Structure formats: C-alpha cells, structure tokens
Amino acid sequence: MGNIGELSLSKLAIKELPVSFQNLTELHRLHISCDFYRLNSIVLTPKLVAIIVINCKDWKWVKSKDGEEVGSTVFSDLRYFELNSCNLNDDFFSAAFMQLATVTSLHFREVNITFLPECIKEFHCLNYLNVTRCKRLEEIRGVPPNLKIFRAIHCTSLTSSGSSMLLNQQLHEVGETDFIFRGGSIPSWFDKQSRGPSISFWFRHKFPPKVLCLTVAPLLDLVAEMIRPMVLINDKVQEHTFKPIDEVRLELDHMHLFGVRELHFDDGLMEMPLEKEWKHVEVTYEGLVDTSLIKAIGIHVVKEESMGMKDIRFDDPYTSTKVWPCNFFIAFLPFFFLFSLALVLFTSFMAYPTQL
Template sequence: MNDDIFSAGFTQLTTITSLNLSYTDITFLPECIEEFQHLDDLDVSYCKYLQEIRGIPPKLRTFRAIECRSLTSSSSSMFLNQQLHEARETDFIFPGGSIPRWFDKQGRGPSISFWFRNKFPAKVVCLFILALQQPEYAETVSPRVLINGQYRGFYIYSYLKREEGIVELDHVYLFDLRVTPFQDDLMEMPLEEEWKHVEVTYQGMCDTSLIKGMGIHVVKTERMSMEDIRYDYPF
C-alpha cells in the first residue's frame, strides 16, 4: 500500500473513528486528514518512507508513529503542541528526543514527581524520552503512579521491537495521566490540606528500556489553585 490510497476515495472515510496505516509504504499523510472529524485513533507505525504529516485530526487522542525513521522533525514537532495535549486525553508515541519548554518540570532518572494538596489536579500531562538498548527484545514500558509511596495506578503499553543492526531511534511517549487506570477515583479523594507526593515512574518487562528524560505538566484549571501544586519539597 502506498500514496495511491490518498486518491479521491480517501475523503469518503471521514466518518471513521480509527485508522491503521502501519507497515505501509506511504510517504505523507495529506492535509485532508484534518477533515476526519471523528478520528480518535491513528497508527502509522513502521512506515519507513513516511516523511510528512500535514495535519492532525481535531479529535485525535491515540497516535502511534513507532519507528518512522524518515519522519521530518517539523512533522514530529506538531504533536508536541501544548494546546493539543491540554484539550484532550492524549496517548501519543512518535520519533523525537526533546522535552518542550511548556513542561513545568523536567528531569532524568527513574521517576519524576510533584506535590499537591486538597484535590488531585484535573489534568496532568507526562512525557518520557524512550530508547532501546538491545534490539532483539520486544519492549514493554509500563508507566506507574504512586501517591505517598503507594501504587495507585499503572498502564501497560507495548512499545516496539527493533531488528538487528538497526540504529537506535529515540521516541517521545506523551500521555495524559488520566489514561492510567487508578485503583480509585482520584478526583473524589477526601479533601485534605496536607501535601501529598505524586511520583510517576515506569517499569519495563525487560532491562532493555532506557528513559533518557522525563517531563511533567499540571494544567491550570478554574477548580484548582496553582498554590496547591509544588514541584519541590514543600515542607
């Protein structure tokens, strides 16, 4: 399958909710993808000739572009848009190796954290810079969330499998914390004034994953005062 699929008939698919173009020989995704008003799941993984993505569907929430080695940096950067991730519950992975400046806290290491009091923030955006060290394994990255040292949620995500001899390619894994299934409804936690420590970490099924960088962004909302959020030890 190649660019011929973007003929006149492609625009007749604008009502679909999911589109899988993985492992195809497409070189671009046309501007008309923005007309797909109901599309919330798009997968273009392992499209080795894909260079350009010329638009983003208005309701896109899940996006996969794993091992798209020809994708331009300008196409990847579109998916780092702050307004995009603040407006939706996104779950994206695509080639890239930088953390945008709009993230409130950045770091390296096995985890990143913040403190809150009163209600849990309505929206928290997390970002991992992922890489693989050993190509012969299929990798699974599992983000995990702890509050005051206790696991409250985790999300299993199957990452990718590289072939022998392929050069390592960094990926951005950017997700809304609300895609992580919690043991209980964090929005309904009892109102308490003491500070609670939230730690976002990860676990890989094999010791092949490497987190090169992490970022976290708490979105400002009317129902939450930013005075109730701290990125450093508040005591």
C-alpha cells in the same frame, strides 16, 4: 449472495475484484489477504463497517456506478480502515480520500506514504491513527481534532520538524491523548523535566484534573521487559490497569506522551479525600533493569479554573520552606567572603598613609 455479512478472502490467485463485488449490499466486515495486482474502492460496499487489507499491490479510487465524481461519496457506516504491508503511495491521498472521513480507527502499517495530508484535520470522528513502520513517512501536515491514540513507531524518516504538530499544547490539554512517535526533545511548555526514569510534583486539596507525562526512551516494550508506568503518592503505589504496547526494541529514541489519568487507576485519583497537607507524587517506571533506558521524563499540569496553581508545586514545599535561611547563607557565602576581604584590604590601605 447479497445477504453475506462477513467475508474473508485469502491467497486468491486473481489480479483484482470484479465490479459485481458491489452487489454485496449487506457486507459489514471484510478481510483481504491476497497478492492482488490492484485493489480499488469498489470493495467499499454501502454498509461496510470494517475493512482490513494485507499485501495489496496497489489501490485505486474509482467512480461509483452512478457516475458520481470521485470523492463525492462518503461511506457513513465505515468505522475501521486498515491497509497493512501494501504498496500504497501518496496518490492515495487524492480528493477521494475524504470518503473515509467517518472512520474512527485508521491504520497504515508498512506502507510507502511520505506524509499525512492536511485534509485529515477534517476527520472529526477519528480517534485512533496508526502509521507504524511507515519508514518513508517524513511529515505530518494535519492532526484530527479529536485524536486520542497515535502510533508512529519505527517511522525512521520522520523528523522533529515533520512531527511538530504532534506536540501541539492545546491538542493534548483538551483531549485525553496517548501518542508514541520518534523524537527526543521535551517541549518547552512542559512545567518540569528530569533526566532519568522518574519525576515528581506536589499537590494539596485534590489531585489535578489533568496531568500530562512525556517519556523519552529507545525501549517501549512494556510487556517483554515487564516495564510499565507507575504513580506513587506519598510513597504509596497507585494501582492501575495498563494497556501494554506491542513493540519490542527501537533503534531510535521515541516519545510517549500520555495523560496520567489514562492509566485507569483502581481507586480513582479524583476521589481522594480533600486535605490541606501537601502530597508528593512521583511518576516512574517499575521493572527497570537498566535505568538508562528512560532518558528523560517531563510533566505538565493543565491549568484549570477549578484548581489554582497555588495548590501545585514542582519543588518540595517542605524542604524549600524549612531550610530557606540555610540555603540563603550558603548561596551568598562567596559574596560575604569577597566583601570581607575587600573591606580588610581597604582598611589596611587607608591605615597605611597614617603610619607614614
């Protein structure tokens, strides 16, 4: 029994697992889909790498058989932890929660938590966090420093103030992030924003090392509707491999914040030949039947020493250079008209006493 490496438990009519479960010392992967009355941390065997639990009625942290205090044991091999459709509440985030600090992928789907704790900032290995359909989730108190992928879809109680940490500029500039969560306001630190399904900028010499894009939309199913982000450079589509999002229709606006390089371009944007001419970049979406689905798009080019901002423009460098005199004349035409009218009236007024 101690040599079992993988175990799947399904539809068992028992209330909880026995303490002897800890004897599965070689267990690496565990999948549980049972209506347990209570599940406790004895399932976290010493060599466990991944655990998925579905439909658990309760979770309880317990002391180890050696009598160590709750929270003192860290499961160094554990990488994947998922609780799905479980009756989990905020008590889960006690001191013992730190036993999961080594996981790289953490999933709480359809559970009753109301916040993510501040201590999750200590999860330095965590790069994927999913709290989709946690409809009572109201606040994000901490964000893991190396988080790459975050999903909070259909979290209907999550407010803009409760999710403000997710829009931290430094977090996204340093990391290669891909976040989806409820919201509809593009942060002020973005360089440019546009209503509708597309946005543009210009560069010369080489493509910027890091470009962030943020989309606001109530629809994020890029499979069923055949909608996916698309990048064009001088009207030429840049082919890329896109990982679809597994959600269909959303009742509320959600934001999708991602790095353009995370689209995994086939030709490699960073390997484009160096040229002095300005290149036009357009980020848009293909397959849109109704363009109103994309309400707004924002773009942010991360400033780096290797590339000065003089090589980045957010307005058309050719149009703004060539038509500047015309634009200047049009802009100041009303002032010229008022000045001329005032001059005529003044001249007439000065001439009137002379005629008398």
